[in-house]
Amino acid sequence: MKTRYYEVFYIILNTGMRIGELAALMWEDIDFHAHRIRIYKTLNKTTIFYDDSKRRIR
Numbered sequence: 875m876k877t878r879y880y881e882v883f884y885i886i887l888n889t890g891m892r893i894g895e896l897a898a899l900m901w902e903d904i905d906f907h908a909h910r911i912r913i914y915k916t917l918n919k920t921t922i923f924y925d926d927s928k929r930r931i932r
Contacts (some may be wrong), residue, residue, distance in 0.1 A: 885911075894918055 877883075886889060894916035903912045923931040 892916065 882896065886893070889911065891911075892912065895913050897917045899913075900913045901902060901910070903914075904910075905912070925931055
């Protein structure tokens with residue numbers, strides 16, 4: 875059964891790529907002629923917390 879995210883799952887399972895690496899992927903990173911994907915960056919989520927007076931909590 876083909877889902878909406880079939881291609882995403884296919885790439886992750888067949889390359890070992892992490893989700894952050896896939897999320898940072900751009901068209902320039904894909905070489906269709908040589909059948910290669912260049913991975914040199916990743917995305918990650920950072921949460922910043924603030925107190926009641928809008929000061930950053932470390």
